[in-house]
Amino acid sequence: MDLLSLAGVVAGVLALGVGSLQLRVAILERRDARDRRRHRAPGDAGLGVTGALPVSAPLGRLPSGVLGRAGLLEELAGALGRTRKKDSAGVWVLAGMGGVGKSTAALWLAARAQRRGWAVWWVNAADPVSLRGGVLEILRQLDAPAPVMRQVRDGSVIAADTFWRFVSGTAGRALLIFDNADVPGVLAVDGVSDPGDGTGWARSGGRVMTVVTTRTDDQRIWGTGTHVRSLKVLDDVAGAEVLGRLAPQVPDPSGEEALALARRLGSLPLALHLAGTYLASPFTRWHSFEEYRKALDSCMAPLVIAELDAVGSQTRAVISRTWEVSLDDLTSQGVVRARGVQYLLSCFAAATPIPREMVRFAEDGDRAGFLAALRGLSLVGLIEVVGAATDGYPDIMIHPVVVDTCRAQVLATHESEGAATMRAAVGLLRNVTAPLDAERPADWPAWERLIPHIMAMITWLPPVLVIDDLVLLLEVGGAAFRSLRGIGWQATTEGAALAQANATAAERLDDLHPAALGARHDLGVSLADRGAPGEAEDVFRAVLAGRRQVQGDDHVDTLRTRDQLIHAIMVQGRHDEAERMYVDLLSDMTRVLGAEHRDTLITRVDLAWSIGQQGRYAEAAQICSETLQLDRVVMGPEDPKTFDAWADLARWTNKQGNHIQAEAMCKDTLDVVLRVVGAGHPLAVSTQATLARSIFDQGRYGEAEHLLRATLADMGHPGEGGYFAIIAREYLADAVAVQGRRGEADQILRDVLDLKRQWLGPQHPETKKTIQMLGQTPEAPG
Numbered sequence: 001m002d003l004l005s006l007a008g009v010v011a012g013v014l015a016l017g018v019g020s021l022q023l024r025v026a027i028l029e030r031r032d033a034r035d036r037r038r039h040r041a042p043g044d045a046g047l048g049v050t051g052a053l054p055v056s057a058p059l060g061r062l063p064s065g066v067l068g069r070a071g072l073l074e075e076l077a078g079a080l081g082r083t084r085k086k087d088s089a090g091v092w093v094l095a096g097m098g099g100v101g102k103s104t105a106a107l108w109l110a111a112r113a114q115r116r117g118w119a120v121w122w123v124n125a126a127d128p129v130s131l132r133g134g135v136l137e138i139l140r141q142l143d144a145p146a147p148v149m150r151q152v153r154d155g156s157v158i159a160a161d162t163f164w165r166f167v168s169g170t171a172g173r174a175l176l177i178f179d180n181a182d183v184p185g186v187l188a189v190d191g192v193s194d195p196g197d198g199t200g201w202a203r204s205g206g207r208v209m210t211v212v213t214t215r216t217d218d219q220r221i222w223g224t225g226t227h228v229r230s231l232k233v234l235d236d237v238a239g240a241e242v243l244g245r246l247a248p249q250v251p252d253p254s255g256e257e258a259l260a261l262a263r264r265l266g267s268l269p270l271a272l273h274l275a276g277t278y279l280a281s282p283f284t285r286w287h288s289f290e291e292y293r294k295a296l297d298s299c300m301a302p303l304v305i306a307e308l309d310a311v312g313s314q315t316r317a318v319i320s321r322t323w324e325v326s327l328d329d330l331t332s333q334g335v336v337r338a339r340g341v342q343y344l345l346s347c348f349a350a351a352t353p354i355p356r357e358m359v360r361f362a363e364d365g366d367r368a369g370f371l372a373a374l375r376g377l378s379l380v381g382l383i384e385v386v387g388a389a390t391d392g393y394p395d396i397m398i399h400p401v402v403v404d405t406c407r408a409q410v411l412a413t414h415e416s417e418g419a420a421t422m423r424a425a426v427g428l429l430r431n432v433t434a435p436l437d438a439e440r441p442a443d444w445p446a447w448e449r450l451i452p453h454i455m456a457m458i459t460w461l462p463p464v465l466v467i468d469d470l471v472l473l474l475e476v477g478g479a480a481f482r483s484l485r486g487i488g489w490q491a492t493t494e495g496a497a498l499a500q501a502n503a504t505a506a507e508r509l510d511d512l513h514p515a516a517l518g519a520r521h522d523l524g525v526s527l528a529d530r531g532a533p534g535e536a537e538d539v540f541r542a543v544l545a546g547r548r549q550v551q552g553d554d555h556v557d558t559l560r561t562r563d564q565l566i567h568a569i570m571v572q573g574r575h576d577e578a579e580r581m582y583v584d585l586l587s588d589m590t591r592v593l594g595a596e597h598r599d600t601l602i603t604r605v606d607l608a609w610s611i612g613q614q615g616r617y618a619e620a621a622q623i624c625s626e627t628l629q630l631d632r633v634v635m636g637p638e639d640p641k642t643f644d645a646w647a648d649l650a651r652w653t654n655k656q657g658n659h660i661q662a663e664a665m666c667k668d669t670l671d672v673v674l675r676v677v678g679a680g681h682p683l684a685v686s687t688q689a690t691l692a693r694s695i696f697d698q699g700r701y702g703e704a705e706h707l708l709r710a711t712l713a714d715m716g717h718p719g720e721g722g723y724f725a726i727i728a729r730e731y732l733a734d735a736v737a738v739q740g741r742r743g744e745a746d747q748i749l750r751d752v753l754d755l756k757r758q759w760l761g762p763q764h765p766e767t768k769k770t771i772q773m774l775g776q777t778p779e780a781p782g
Helices: 003-014 030-037 070-082 102-115 128-141 146-153 159-170 236-246 256-264 269-279 289-297 313-332 338-345 356-361 367-379 400-412 417-433 441-460 467-487 493-508 514-529 533-550 556-571 575-592 598-612 617-634 640-655 659-676 682-696 701-715 722-738 742-759 765-774
Strands: 091-095 119-124 174-179 208-214 227-230 384-390 393-397
Touching: 070 091, 070 102, 070 208, 070 227, 091 102, 102 119, 102 174, 102 208, 119 128, 128 146, 128 159, 128 493, 146 159, 146 701, 236 256, 236 269, 256 289, 269 289, 269 313, 313 338, 313 367, 338 367, 338 400, 338 417, 356 393, 356 417, 356 441, 367 384, 400 417, 417 441, 417 467, 441 467, 441 493, 467 493, 467 514, 493 514, 514 533, 514 556, 533 556, 556 575, 556 598, 575 598, 598 617, 598 640, 617 640, 640 659, 640 682, 659 682, 682 701, 682 722, 701 722, 722 742, 742 765
Parallel strands: 091 208, 091 227, 119 174, 174 208
Antiparallel strands: 384 393
């Protein structure tokens, strides 16, 4: 039986279970989104639904009867019934440890609502990417207008407001379920504050009832107006009935054996589900509940399980031992790699598809044994096959509770068997990312699929890794961060979180270790990207001192840190200082790396920017023109860094007064940029802003305004997009003012001033210029 046909068998078995695992695809298909946007004309504000994910409730996983939850189900049904024409039942939070049956209760309610003809939406809230994808699909189903879709698609901080305002006024009676919200901040407005403050996603409106499933039952987090219900384990009688339904062929006339086994398992629905599924499988060597219970008690060495999510270690140890028995028996059946494969896959992100390319790398040369392990693990419910297999390998997902307990076992043996598992996980991640280039657009979709797993490993593994493996993991983490910057996420929570996680992981190393210096360098880059160039400058100066001491003045890493330090200085408006430093750096780069090295060419364009910002436009344009010719040869005509030189050349050309030439240049550039990186990317925004300015400077004010508004709509919230998003708004104010709408222009400029104060600081020359334009009193230094 191949893995695909086996998946059907597994699906049938899972449909019988209580506490069925709700595992949803957690990766946005940004690749498809970019394909839909790349061919747009410069002024086209057309939408396309990017990143949408399915939101149908997985009712096939609902058991025929939900046992032990009568009181809760009655309460939920009553709330559903109270939903009237102009009000909702509010927000209900179903909380408890993983596997306790939260999703099953939500599924029961979803089935009830669907029978009544209500719209039912099931959104995976395990991470911001999955949440955004589900909400986008809801809006698509409701035919939301383009501006509403863009707010959500681009992760605006007012996206939740926009979503609920639209849904409240549009949807009929509906049930919205946010499943797997185990990190409550995912449902908050900024991913940091509590979701119960009424500004995030965990709210209701109109005739929509909202249900959240989560491990967190703190009423303070979810808000005083929210109905929080904590789910505990089942009573033993209900637990025994679950086992009997899952394994009806097991003889137990009195029911006492099932009752004893349920008690031994702590009557946790997930543990009951796995034990029952295992006993019903052809792999079992025990044929009664009593034999299985005794097997659980026969462990020679008690497992040491970390206490997770306020769950007692005794309960979690019982769950783990349940799975260990399944692994033991798979081994006895000749599936010798099952335990190792299970532990290895549990090193990566839970409830998120492990891409088949990673799964393939895990084979380690033993294809038959590896595929047998996957089949066995799938059959006993320890892993879930996602989608169709390619070349025999599917995507794999693992429930968070399974991941937690497997990781605990790995950590408990990290000085012996666990060390080999952790080393294999790091090596696998290193091997699968080695062929990828962080700065190559064609590789970005692969990075997007891998980043959740890189982030997971960077978060939990470093404290116990041997130093050599930690260094390898940090190399992968650094490359992942660079890929995020290329994709255009430099100002987002994801990029900042990864940079911080890398820096935290590197704290185990000596301060002067090259990997620690590299992690702090990336942290400085993240700070500069997110509007904190002063802090970034301090970080870069410290890193530079360390690199000079350890790696020497001429090491490429030292030169790169010098480049980023100068960039941080330039962003603060100290352009003349930056110019002098760039000249010195270029001299050293040319001597050490060569005049046509990629880093040298990038720094030449940065030098041109520092010169252009001082008003020497012709000189800046000349440098960009010469560099662009080299870029096309050295890096290729469609490399993002080639686009940088091209877009800057158009900017400085327009600044010289050659508006027609600049317009043509921008259009040529934009055609390629949109095709390669897509609309909304910082490169596209900067080129569109210059194009609009060149059109404006030719007196076509209405056309310039239309293009700028379309560009800003692509960016989403005003606080996103960095410097060029601010410049685009400034250009828009000019276009509006020259058409006689002075009041509207002043309001745009006030928004620009707020953004400049946030991103550039109150003493930046650009900030002071806007203050003068508005006639405000400048802020005092310090």
